[in-house]
Amino acid sequence: MDRDDSSPKMGLQVEVDSKSGFCYGVIKAVRQAENFLKNNSHIYSLGAIVHNDTELARLENLGMKIIQHSDIERIEDVDIFIRAHGEPPSTYKRAAERGLVVMDCTCPVVLKLQERIRKGYRQVKERGGTLLIFGKKGHAEVNGLIGQVDGDAVIIEREEDLNSIDFSRALTIFSQTTMDTVHYSAIISSIKRRVSEAGGDSGKFEYHNTICRQVSSRHPHLRLYCGKHDVIIFVSGGQSSNGRVLFETCRSVNARAYKIESSKDLDISWFNPGETVGVCGATSTPMWQLNEIAEIIRNY
Numbered sequence: 001m002d003r004d005d006s007s008p009k010m011g012l013q014v015e016v017d018s019k020s021g022f023c024y025g026v027i028k029a030v031r032q033a034e035n036f037l038k039n040n041s042h043i044y045s046l047g048a049i050v051h052n053d054t055e056l057a058r059l060e061n062l063g064m065k066i067i068q069h070s071d072i073e074r075i076e077d078v079d080i081f082i083r084a085h086g087e088p089p090s091t092y093k094r095a096a097e098r099g100l101v102v103m104d105c106t107c108p109v110v111l112k113l114q115e116r117i118r119k120g121y122r123q124v125k126e127r128g129g130t131l132l133i134f135g136k137k138g139h140a141e142v143n144g145l146i147g148q149v150d151g152d153a154v155i156i157e158r159e160e161d162l163n164s165i166d167f168s169r170a171l172t173i174f175s176q177t178t179m180d181t182v183h184y185s186a187i188i189s190s191i192k193r194r195v196s197e198a199g200g201d202s203g204k205f206e207y208h209n210t211i212c213r214q215v216s217s218r219h220p221h222l223r224l225y226c227g228k229h230d231v232i233i234f235v236s237g238g239q240s241s242n243g244r245v246l247f248e249t250c251r252s253v254n255a256r257a258y259k260i261e262s263s264k265d266l267d268i269s270w271f272n273p274g275e276t277v278g279v280c281g282a283t284s285t286p287m288w289q290l291n292e293i294a295e296i297i298r299n300y
């Protein structure tokens with residue numbers, strides 16, 4: 001809804017959350033792409049570099065093109081960019097076979113997790129057990145993680161996914177970096193209970209806290225931040241996994257928290273004169289976009 005230009009300003013007090021903006025892994029990947037594009041007309045990103053259409057449009061203007069895995073079969077003589085989520089080994093292998101140069105911007109936190117998964121897999125297999133990955137099925141990071149073990153792991157997205165597991169055997173679980181810590185704790189508790197009910201040995205169940213601190217540390221902060229403001233505007237792309245999880249935290253504290261993808265989704269009827277408004281976002285939402293949205297709201 002647009003404001004009538006003749007109406008008085010609402011005098012909203014707008015604060016941008018200084019702890020929002022890109023996480024370390026996304027900053028690093030975007031900088032590398034920008035630097036490359038200073039001297040090259042194009043770069044081909046395997047999947048969207050960030051789950052944020054506004055930032056993607058900016059990078060596409062600089063020369064970034066988004067390609068899919070199937071495109072590897074047809075492109076020639078180009079550099080392909082691997083985003084912060086990482087990729088399975090099969091992607092590197094196929095790119096090498098096709099003679100493509102890979103610019104690898106996998107986040108160091110994800111690289112470390114991939115290494116831990118390979119090691120955890122070897123150990124649990126030696127004990128005749130199963131590797132579990134707590135994550136979103138089909139998410140790019142999860143595809144990269146399960147690819148480390150040739151797909152020989154079970155993805156646990158929700159409680160029901162545990163029903164097919166043999167709890168009498170050894171189990172090891174890791175989490176996708178952007179999952180919700182509370183949900184992960186609940187899944188771990190459920191596995192412990194099921195191991196005990198199956199008469200299994202609890203010592204054979206290993207769980208690893210591999211949720212990225214760049215995401216997990218935002219939850220307690222957002223709880224405080226959202227409690228301080230009358231209205232919260234949370235900015236995130238629709239595909240962002242951490243955006244969905246972080247927004248749930250905002251909503252649990254402030255019933256007047258609204259999730260938007262861009263300034264086009266703002267609605268003036270959400271605000272009352274003189275209120276305080278907090279503007280925050282996902283780890284894939286750039287600070288420049290939060291500042292732009294805050295400025296629009298200040299002018300209501």
Ligand code: SF4
Nearest residue numbers: 023025107109177212
């Ligand atoms: S959320 Fe963490 S693991 Fe994921 S890209 Fe950002 S810094 Fe890396």
